[in-house]
Amino acid sequence: MLSTFSLHQLGWRPEYARHLTLDDFEAGYPARVAAVHRGGLDVFSSRGHGTAVVPHHVNADAGIAVGDWVLVEHEADRVIRLLDRQSLVARVAAGEGHRRQSIAANLDVLFIVSSCNGDFNPSRLERYLALAIDASIMPVVVLTKADLCDDAGDYVAMAERLAPSIAVVALDATDASSVEQLAPWLAPGRTAAFVGSSGVGKSTLANRVIGEAMQLTRDIREDDARGRHTTTSREMFPTAMGAWVIDTPGMRELRLAAPSPDLGAVFDDVESLASQCRFRDCRHEDDAGCAVIQAVVEGMLDARRLDNYRKLQREAARAQRNQREEREHGRQFGAIARRAIQAKRERLEQ
Numbered sequence: 309m310l311s312t313f314s315l316h317q318l319g320w321r322p323e324y325a326r327h328l329t330l331d332d333f334e335a336g337y338p339a340r341v342a343a344v345h346r347g348g349l350d351v352f353s354s355r356g357h358g359t360a361v362v363p364h365h366v367n368a369d370a371g372i373a374v375g376d377w378v379l380v381e382h383e384a385d386r387v388i389r390l391l392d393r394q395s396l397v398a399r400v401a402a403g404e405g406h407r408r409q410s411i412a413a414n415l416d417v418l419f420i421v422s423s424c425n426g427d428f429n430p431s432r433l434e435r436y437l438a439l440a441i442d443a444s445i446m447p448v449v450v451l452t453k454a455d456l457c458d459d460a461g462d463y464v465a466m467a468e469r470l471a472p473s474i475a476v477v478a479l480d481a482t483d484a485s486s487v488e489q490l491a492p493w494l495a496p497g498r499t500a501a502f503v504g505s506s507g508v509g510k511s512t513l514a515n516r517v518i519g520e521a522m523q524l525t526r527d528i529r530e531d532d533a534r535g536r537h538t539t540t541s542r543e544m545f546p547t548a549m550g551a552w553v554i555d556t557p558g559m560r561e562l563r564l565a566a567p568s569p570d571l572g573a574v575f576d577d578v579e580s581l582a583s584q585c586r587f588r589d590c591r592h593e594d595d596a597g598c599a600v601i602q603a604v605v606e607g608m609l610d611a612r613r614l615d616n617y618r619k620l621q622r623e624a625a626r627a628q629r630n631q632r633e634e635r636e637h638g639r640q641f642g643a644i645a646r647r648a649i650q651a652k653r654e655r656l657e658q
Contacts, residue, residue, distance in 0.1 A: 312356040319414065319497045319552060324377050324391050336379040336388045341413075342544045344374060349387070351380065352544075362387045373398075373410030374542045374554050375499055395443045397501065400623075412501045412542065412554045417446045417493045421504030421513060422467075424457040424478065429505075430470055431616040434574050436503055437471055438620060441573040447474055448493055450502075452509040454478040454486075471574055481513040490517065496550025503556055514555040519548045571624070575617045581609065592618065 318340045325338075339353035339360065348361040349372065360380045362372060368390050372378070377391040397411040397418065418440040422428050433449060440447035449467045454460035460478040467476045479486040494500060494517065504510045544554045572579045578600060582590065586597030592614065594601070603609035 312354065313352055313546070314354055317497060317550065318352055319416075319499050320377075321394065323394060327392060328379070332379060332388075336381045338391070339378055339380045340544070341372060341374055341376045341378060344372060344542065349378070350543075351378065353380070358385060360385050360387050366390060368410070371410045373413040374544050375413040375415060375501075375552075377414065395445050397439060397443050397445065397503075399439070411503075411556055414499060415443070415445045415501050415554070416498040417448055417500045418443075419448050419450045419490070419493075419500055419502045419513075421450045421452060421502055421508050421510045422463075423453040423508040424451050424460050424463045425453055427505060427508050428463055428466070430466065431612065431619075432505065433467060434470055434613075434616055435620065437474065437574045438571055439503075442570050446493070447471075448490075449474060449476045450490070450513065451476065451478040452481045452513060455480040455483070481509040481516060484516060487513065487516045491549065494547060494549045494551035494553075497552075499544075499552040499554065501554040501556060511555060514545075514553055517547055517551075517553055518545045571617065571620055575613070577609065578614060578617045 315338060320338065320340075337353055337355065339351035339355075339358070341349050342352050342357070343350040348359055351358055351360050358380075360378065363386060366372075366387050366389060368376070372387075372390060373396065376393065379388040379391065380386065381388050393413050395415050396413050397415060398408050399411060400408060418436075420433060420436040420440065422433060428451070437447050437449075451460065451463050451467065454463075457463070464476050464478050468474075477489050479489055481487065500517075502510045502514045542554060542556045544552055547553055578592075581600045581603050582592060584599035585592070585595070586599075587595060590598050590600075592598055592600040600609065600614060604611050604614055
C-alpha cells in the first residue's frame, strides 16, 4: 500500500481550489483529514501521512470531519483554514443536547448497511436514505449476511420498495468475491463511508474492502441479531482499488441535523398523495379530506411508512427550531461581549 499520495489520488477536485489564492498556496499546502483526535488531526497529503493541530480560530460547521480538506501551514503543521466542502454528513449528537456532530465530509457514496436478519429495519433505512440524499451523496443499500438467510431476495425486494431508484446489493461480508459487487462505486479517488447499526457486519465489510483487518471486530449472536460495535472512532483508509473508505462507529441514535431535509426524495409516494389533500396545511392525521390517510385506510400506503415520515418531519422542525435558538444565543452572546469590551475601553480612557 502506498504511503504517499498525489492530490488526485486523495480525491482532490478543482472545486476545492476555487476560493484559494496564490498567497494561500504560498502559506500552506492542501491535506485531507484521515482522523480527528482531541489533540489534532491525522492528515494525508502529497508529503505523506502527518499530523496537524487546529487553532481555535479555525471554525467549522459541526466541527472538522474525517474526509475534510484543510490548508496546513508549511512549517508549523498547523491548520490555516478549512476548505469548502462538497458534502457533509452530520447528525444531532446522541443525548439531550442539540449539538450538531460531523460524521464524514466530501463523500461520493454512502453505503447504508443492514442485514438479512432481525436487524433489517425499513424505518431506519429510510432515515439513512434521507440523510444521504439531503447531503447530495449517492446512497447504496448493502444487505449483509445474505448467505445465512433462506431467501435474501425477500430483503432486497423490501429495500427496493423504500426507494426504487436506489441500488440495493445483497452479499456476504466475509467473502471477497461477494464484496466485489461494490467495486463500481469504489473507483480510484472516490470516497465512501459505511453507516449502519451495531452488529450488522459494517466493520467486517469495511475491513474486507480496505484489504486488511485494521480494526477489531466481534462475532454477533445470530439467534437474536444482537452485537456491539467495535469501531471506536471515525477514520479514513486507502483501499487497494484506489478508493478511500471512512468507517464509522455504529450509531444507535441517529437524528436528522438538517433543518429542511428533502424527505420527498425518499417518501415521494407520501408527498404525491399529500398534494391531493383538500387543505394545504393538512397534518395527515385526522384532517377531513386527507388523501394520505385515505390511502392508508385503503391499503395503498403502509401505515408504518407514514408514521416514519411524520417522525422525520418533526425532527426536521425541531432541528430548524434549535438552529434558530442557537443563532439567537450567539447573537445575544456577541452583543454582551461587545458591551463588555466597550465598557472596559471606557474605563481605561478615564
